[in-house]
Amino acid sequence: MKIAMVSYEVYPFAKVGGLADVVGALPKYLEKQGMAVDIFMPYHKKVDENSSKFGYTIEKVSEGISIPHLLTEEKFDIYRTSLPGSKNVNVFLIANRYYFSADEVYQGPDLAEQAIFFSAAVLEAIKKLDFRYDIIHVNDWQTALIPVYLKSVYKNDEKLSKIASVLTIHNLGYQGIFEPSYMKFAGLPEYLFSIDGIEFYGNINFLKGGILFADVINTVSPTYAREIQTKEYGEKLDGVLRVRSADLYGILNGIDYEEYNPETDKRIYVNYNLETIEKKKENKRLLQRELGLPARDVPMIGMINRLVDQKGLDIMAEIMDYVSLFDIQFVLLGTGEEKYENMFKKLGERYPEKYSINLKFDVVLAQKIYAGADMFLMPSKYEPCGLGQMYSLRYGTIPIVRYTGGLADTVKEYNPETKEGNGFGFEPYDSAYLLKAIAKALYYYNEKEHWNALIKNAMTTDLSWDNSAKEYVKLYQRAKSKIQ
Ligand SMILES: Nc1ncnc2c1ncn2[C@@H]1O[C@H](COP(=O)(O)OP(=O)(O)O[C@H]2O[C@H](CO)[C@@H](O)[C@H](O)[C@H]2O)[C@@H](O)[C@H]1O
Known part of the structure; x- marks a missing residue:
C-alpha cells in the first residue's frame, strides 16, 4: 500500500510537541511492514534551520502551482527531502513565503488560512506529481479539512476520489474553530455549513469535518478513544464521535x-x-552541575511539558508549597501560559537549591533530564497518549502520572508485594491524590530493592512502534475497504 502522511509538524524538520515525534517515527516502522510512505508538511522556516543539525538536504521538485478553488492568488512550490533514519520515506515540503516563513511553526499571517492553504496544496501536489496513493493519513485539525475536500470539492476527481482517508486525533483540545467566512476562502460548498457538516455553534470546526468525513478515525491510545466519547472528555465533540x-x-x-x-x-x-x-x-550528577543545583543524592523529579491547562498544572499549583518541604530537587523544562511560567519562576526564586526552572524549548536538555532525573511528573487532566512518560520509562526514570488516556495504558501502579508495575499514579483529578502519589514515589526511592525493581520494570516495558505499526496497517486496510 502507498501512504501519504500529512502533518503540520514533523520531527526532526520542525517540532512543537508530540505530534511531530509520532509523524517522524511511525513512517519508519510502517516501512518495515512493507508500506511505501511519503510525508507532506509545510516548508517552515525551522526546516532550513534544522537542516545542518540533522544533515538533510532539500531539492526543488516543482514550482508555481496554484489552487483554483481558494480565494487567494498565492501559489506554492514543492521541495523534497528524506526522513533521516528511513530507507525510502520522501518528505515533500509545501513552500509558500507568505504563509510559512514565520520564525515559529504556529505563527504567521493567519493560522486558519495557513491550514486551509496547506491542506488544499497537498491535494493539488498529489495531482501535480501524479502520485497514486491508497491512503491519505491526516493528523489533527490543521490537516482535517483534507477528508472534507476529498468528499466535496474533489469527489468527482478521477484519481483523488479513490484515495481513502484516515484521521488521527492527537489532541481533541485543539479543533481549529474559526469564523464561518473562511468557508469562502477555502472554496467549500455552502451546504457544508450545517450540523451534519463543519458548522459548530455558529462557527466552523475543522476537526469536526475530519471526524465526519474521514473513512476511519483513530486516536493515540485505547483509553482516550473511549474517553472522548463521553461528555467529560469530549470537548463538545463527543456526540459527533459517538x-x-x-x-x-x-x-x-x-x-x-x-x-x-x-x-x-x-x-x-x-x-x-x-x-x-x-x-x-552520573547523568544526574552532571545535570545538577549544568543546572547549578547542589550535587547531592536526593530524589530528582523531572518535568518536560508544554505549560498549558491540559497538563495538570492547576492541581500542581495547589501543592507545590508542600512538595517543597521534601528533600528533593525538581527540574522543569517547558514553555507556555504566563500564569504557569510565573508559578515556576517564583518557586525557583524561593527555593534555588531545590528548583531548576528552564522556560525554553531545548531537545538536548530534555534528553539529559529524561536520563538524569529519578522520577518524571505528568499529572495531566487529560492525555491522549503522552510521550514524556514513555521516554522516561525507557531511560529508567519512574513516572508519576494521573491515570488517564495513554498514561493509564502505559503506566502501571507499583505493587510492592509482587514487585510488578512501573510507576505511580492517581485517578481523581485532585491535588491531594497527586501529593499522595508523589509521597509514595519518594518513599520507595529510599527502598532500594523496590526502586531497582521499578527501574527494571520501567526499562523493560514494551513501548516500541512495531506492534502499533501493525495496527495502523490494519486501519489502512479498513479505510481502503470503504472506498472500493
Ligand atoms: N520545552 C521543551 N523542550 C524540549 N522538548 C519539549 C519541551 N516541551 C515538550 N517537549 C517535548 O515534546 C513532546 C511532548 O509530547 P507529549 O506526547 O507528551 O505531549 P503533546 O501534548 O505535545 O502531544 C499531543 O500529541 C501526542 C502525540 O500523539 C500525544 O502523545 C499527546 O498525548 C498529545 O497531547 C515530548 O517529546 C517532550 O519531550
Whole structure:
C-alpha cells in the first residue's frame, strides 16, 4: 500500500510537541511492514534551520502551482527531502513565503488560512506529481479539512476520489474553530455549513469535518478513544464521535527506539543500560552541575511539558508549597501560559537549591533530564497518549502520572508485594491524590530493592512502534475497504 502522511509538524524538520515525534517515527516502522510512505508538511522556516543539525538536504521538485478553488492568488512550490533514519520515506515540503516563513511553526499571517492553504496544496501536489496513493493519513485539525475536500470539492476527481482517508486525533483540545467566512476562502460548498457538516455553534470546526468525513478515525491510545466519547472528555465533540464510533479506533503511540535509547543517545552525558544502571547517577550528577543545583543524592523529579491547562498544572499549583518541604530537587523544562511560567519562576526564586526552572524549548536538555532525573511528573487532566512518560520509562526514570488516556495504558501502579508495575499514579483529578502519589514515589526511592525493581520494570516495558505499526496497517486496510 502507498501512504501519504500529512502533518503540520514533523520531527526532526520542525517540532512543537508530540505530534511531530509520532509523524517522524511511525513512517519508519510502517516501512518495515512493507508500506511505501511519503510525508507532506509545510516548508517552515525551522526546516532550513534544522537542516545542518540533522544533515538533510532539500531539492526543488516543482514550482508555481496554484489552487483554483481558494480565494487567494498565492501559489506554492514543492521541495523534497528524506526522513533521516528511513530507507525510502520522501518528505515533500509545501513552500509558500507568505504563509510559512514565520520564525515559529504556529505563527504567521493567519493560522486558519495557513491550514486551509496547506491542506488544499497537498491535494493539488498529489495531482501535480501524479502520485497514486491508497491512503491519505491526516493528523489533527490543521490537516482535517483534507477528508472534507476529498468528499466535496474533489469527489468527482478521477484519481483523488479513490484515495481513502484516515484521521488521527492527537489532541481533541485543539479543533481549529474559526469564523464561518473562511468557508469562502477555502472554496467549500455552502451546504457544508450545517450540523451534519463543519458548522459548530455558529462557527466552523475543522476537526469536526475530519471526524465526519474521514473513512476511519483513530486516536493515540485505547483509553482516550473511549474517553472522548463521553461528555467529560469530549470537548463538545463527543456526540459527533459517538456517531462515528463504529469507525473510531485507539492505537497506542510507540517511541522511536533508535532515537530514544540510553545506550546510544549522544545527547546525554553518559550512556547506560539496565546492566550498567549505576551510570544513570552520573547523568544526574552532571545535570545538577549544568543546572547549578547542589550535587547531592536526593530524589530528582523531572518535568518536560508544554505549560498549558491540559497538563495538570492547576492541581500542581495547589501543592507545590508542600512538595517543597521534601528533600528533593525538581527540574522543569517547558514553555507556555504566563500564569504557569510565573508559578515556576517564583518557586525557583524561593527555593534555588531545590528548583531548576528552564522556560525554553531545548531537545538536548530534555534528553539529559529524561536520563538524569529519578522520577518524571505528568499529572495531566487529560492525555491522549503522552510521550514524556514513555521516554522516561525507557531511560529508567519512574513516572508519576494521573491515570488517564495513554498514561493509564502505559503506566502501571507499583505493587510492592509482587514487585510488578512501573510507576505511580492517581485517578481523581485532585491535588491531594497527586501529593499522595508523589509521597509514595519518594518513599520507595529510599527502598532500594523496590526502586531497582521499578527501574527494571520501567526499562523493560514494551513501548516500541512495531506492534502499533501493525495496527495502523490494519486501519489502512479498513479505510481502503470503504472506498472500493
Ligand atoms: N520545552 C521543551 N523542550 C524540549 N522538548 C519539549 C519541551 N516541551 C515538550 N517537549 C517535548 O515534546 C513532546 C511532548 O509530547 P507529549 O506526547 O507528551 O505531549 P503533546 O501534548 O505535545 O502531544 C499531543 O500529541 C501526542 C502525540 O500523539 C500525544 O502523545 C499527546 O498525548 C498529545 O497531547 C515530548 O517529546 C517532550 O519531550
